[in-house]
Amino acid sequence: MTRKSPMTLSGEAPHPCGHCAFYQDSVWQPVEQSGVSTLARSFSRRELDEGEVLFEQGAESGGVYCVSRGLIALRSYQSDGKSTLLKLAYPGEIIGFRSFLDDGPHRTEARALVASRVCIVARRDAKRVVRANPSVLARLASRCIAEIDRSHERIIASATLSNKVRLTEILLQLARHHGARLEGYVEMKLPLSRPDLADLIGVQPETLSRLVKRLEREGEFLFSGRRVKIAETVFDEDGGFGPPIAKRA
Amino acid sequence: MTRKSPMTLSGEAPHPCGHCAFYQDSVWQPVEQSGVSTLARSFSRRELDEGEVLFEQGAESGGVYCVSRGLIALRSYQSDGKSTLLKLAYPGEIIGFRSFLDDGPHRTEARALVASRVCIVARRDAKRVVRANPSVLARLASRCIAEIDRSHERIIASATLSNKVRLTEILLQLARHHGARLEGYVEMKLPLSRPDLADLIGVQPETLSRLVKRLEREGEFLFSGRRVKIAETVFDEDGGFGPPIAKRA
């Protein structure tokens, strides 16, 4: 295809992730000269429209996917038609590694919730690079650990917290990524539909609607379609994980 | 079954896992001569009484633990005093790898539910062996994947199934490990206290008691303290997850 890599004048192939904002933490960062050409050969980008599917549940692994822009939802469909939103992947996160590492089919579907860009290293060469460079495998392993931690947190949260509290926490977390700080409150446009949001906390859409109304009645949230305003007080008192939100007031 | 002998020729140290029933799948199996002596040097076993703690939540990693006999519970304690049973580790399973891989403190407590034996490779030398032998890291990664899969299954189950159904599934799964087949039914002694069992499905002990009564009233379960009888019909019709089951397409 087209090789639109940023050229270094030294004559050697540049690292395909070299210009990426997440380069330092990239799983491919430890790859040195000998591996870079392999990496570059199988490296590609893909632009996804809102709602577009990156890979289907049950499909074979296409390699290692790294979210570069946007937001990808990982969802599991069951035989009875129900589905569960398992994870939201933000830029810098790796997805599809489960299937890549165990050579099995994807167990989740990956779909863009907003227009997104994903960087892909195709399977064959990704395997080759991983074999040649164990520290890449170590980095993949630490992504696995992060995924385990997140899953455990979710299991604990769903066992100990009320749905209302879980909803507030998820909203605050979303606001940290999508929110803009205005005077006195934080505003954001939800990247999720109501059914998806309901899935995320594990309730029916009707119940979600009622939870939303309860939050509004308590005064610190205000909803209007996908727009949400959150009182700054609630937002700041939240312990907070994840990266800080961009300030563009 | 091609079982290659772990025995070595004259003078060489034998592989410490060589005689283990799980040797073929051991994460240390790929270690060859040069690494075996390192491995053997830091290898130890530990016998645990029922209720004894293997490692505490918050403690530094002691290395890689492999369950050899018995049953270990991994439990997370929260600041508010609540706890959640996250995992039951059966013989052949690796525990403590999360802390080992990311060099952080344990996020869970490991406690023996029944008298157990655990094989330990101390951290320093375990790190050394992993560095020298990438395929050990690959095996650890696949244990991570298994843990991710299990966590996802649990998240999905708690989002889609009723507590009664989840309890039945957990009982059937336990019966697959602890049950003895008698005429017309399967009998087992639960390795868990009622509060632990309640934790496992995420309800209060009182609710568990009522669920148990409902199962008994429906006729296919019979409880007496920690003894449980399960009708063979229910036991057999269960598609089930857990070790000895093969997946369909």
Add this chain to the structure above:
DNA sequence: CGAGACTTTGACGGGCATCAACACACGTGG
């Protein structure tokens, strides 16, 4: 036998699922 821990039962209130009907925005086509 008796004390303490564990387990069950009862009563009560609230949260959630389910089914059904309604409100609303957005598009197309008459």
Add this chain to the structure above:
DNA sequence: CCACGTGTGTTGATGCCCGTCAAAGTCTCG
């Protein structure tokens, strides 16, 4: 311009399930 269908989100009514508190029952081990 309006009628109309569709997809999406909301509201209402009802019944079940679960958490909580309190009390009674049961088991176990000294």
